[in-house]
Each structure stands twice: as C-alpha cells, then as structure tokens.
Amino acid sequence: RKEVEQDPGPFNVPEGATVAFNCTYSNSASQSFFWYRQDCRKEPKLLMSVYSSGNEDGRFTAQLNRASQYISLLIRDSKLSDSATYLCVVQGGSGNTGKLIFGQGTTLQVKP
Amino acid sequence: GAVVSQHPSRVICKSGTSVKIECRSLDFQATTMFWYRQFPKQSLMLMATSNEGSKATYEQGVEKDKFLINHASLTLSTLTVTSAHPEDSSFYICSARVEGTKNIQYFGAGTRLSVL
Numbered sequence: 001r002k003e004v005e006q007d008p009g010p011f012n013v014p015e016g017a018t019v020a021f022n023c024t025y026s027n028s029a030s031q032s033f034f035w036y037r038q039d040c041r042k043e044p045k046l047l048m049s050v051y052s053s054g055n056e057d058g059r060f061t062a063q064l065n066r067a068s069q070y071i072s073l074l075i076r077d078s079k080l081s082d083s084a085t086y087l088c089v090v091q092g093g094s095g096n097t098g099k100l101i102f103g104q105g106t107t108l109q110v111k112p
Numbered sequence: 113g114a115v116v117s118q119h120p121s122r123v124i125c126k127s128g129t130s131v132k133i134e135c136r137s138l139d140f141q142a143t144t145m146f147w148y149r150q151f152p153k154q155s156l157m158l159m160a161t162s163n164e165g166s167k168a169t170y171e172q173g174v175e176k177d178k179f180l181i182n183h184a185s186l187t188l189s190t191l192t193v194t195s196a197h198p199e200d201s202s203f204y205i206c207s208a209r210v211e212g213t214k215n216i217q218y219f220g221a222g223t224r225l226s227v228l
Contacts, residue, residue: 004155008153034216041203041222041224042221042222043118043205043219043220043221043222044156044205044219045219046216046217046218049216087155087156099146099158099161100146100158100217101158102148102155102156102157103155104154104155105155
C-alpha cells in the first residue's frame with residue numbers, strides 16, 4: 001500500500017464547477033499536511049497547508065480528518081488556470097525532521 | 113515564499129559522463145535541503161536529505177556512490193550524478209526547508225536530465 005494515495009484522475013470539469021480531491025495516508029504519526037500544485041514539467045508549488053480545523057484560501061478549502069487519515073481539497077468556481085496536478089503531501093514520521101511523502105497527484109483539467 | 117534556485121534546468125549528456133546540479137537558497141539559509149527525482153506520470157520520490165556540514169542521508173535503494181551530494185554552505189547543495197546512464201534520465205528537483213515554518217519546503221525549478 002502506498003503511503004499517500006490519491007486518485008490520479010484526470011478530472012475534467014467545466015469552468016465555474018466545484019471539484020473535490022481526496023487523499024489518504026497510512027502513517028498515523030504524520031504531523032504536517034500540505035497540498036502542492038504542479039504544472040506540467042515544472043516544480044511543485046505550495047498551495048496550502050492543511051489543518052484539522054480546516055482552512056480556506058479564496059476558492060480553495062482544505063480539510064484534514066486525522067481519525068480517518070484523510071485529506072481533502074475543494075476548489076470552487078474553477079478557472080482555466082486551475083488546470084494542473086495537485087499533490088497531496090504528508091510529513092512522514094514524527095517531529096519536525098520528518099521527510100515529505102508525496103502522493104502521485106490528481107490531474108485537473110478545466111475546460112471552457 | 114522563499115526562493116530556491118536550481119541550475120541547470122536542462123542537461124543532455126552522453127552515457128558515462130557525470131552531471132552536477134546546483135541548488136541554492138537565495139533569500140534564506142537552509143541547513144537542510146532535499147533531492148527528489150520524478151519519473152513521468154509518477155510522484156516525487158525523495159532521494160536524499162542534504163545536511164549542511166555533514167553527510168547526506170540517502171533513502172533506501174539510492175546509491176550514495178552514484179548520486180554524490182555536497183552541502184558545503186548554508187545556501188548551496190549540489191547533486192552529482194556520476195557515470196550517468198539512460199535509466200538515470202529523469203526530472204531532478206531540489207527543495208529547501210525554511211526553519212520554523214512547520215516543515216514547509218520550497219522547490220527549485222528542477223533539472224531535466226536526458227542521458228543518451
């Protein structure tokens with residue numbers, strides 16, 4: 001079983017749609033959680049950190065459920081520029097020195 | 113966010129040559145940098161953790177004698193792919209952790225290596 005699992009997609013949605021991505025992780029000792037965005041042939045860029053209380057940044061909302069070891073990302077009012085691969089990232093192990101474990105990524109294609 | 117510069121962005125080389133990739137933190141000091149490799153349609157896989165002033169920590173299955181890492185200063189880490197072969201062709205990405213930011217890592221732009 002992969003340490004971080006995501007549905008690779010692709011998710012094809014029209015502009016303006018709301019789309020949700022899910023992610024599960026296997027290590028219950030994981031401490032930090034993130035969503036990164038990666039454009040084709042580019043480096044990953046931090047989209048947002050994820051907290052148990054949930055957090056929102058504009059059209060993006062992230063949720064963490066520690067009991068279920070489940071992370072989600074909700075994108076509202078999708079834009080063409082949201083087309084990218086979204087990487088679920090978990091800090092493995094314990095403490096602040098744990099390495100980051102990346103999911104395979106979920107590809108989003110927003111169509112006009 | 114913090115800026116990490118990676119150079120070169122693209123390398124095409126012959127089999128058997130060595131390739132050196134540099135990763136610099138431009139506006140902060142990084143005691144820890146990370147080297148990842150990403151094959152097409154796959155996730156980033158951590159190769160090694162680079163520690164300033166000490167030996168790198170390699171992930172299981174990564175040959176330390178083939179992928180030489182040097183972290184001689186707080187702003188520079190280098191990865192040298194020695195005697196590169198076609199199977200080493202990949203997208204190599206470095207990152208640096210900003211201390212005190214809950215383990216957020218900022219990534220370089222990556223180096224696309226093609227070994228002929």
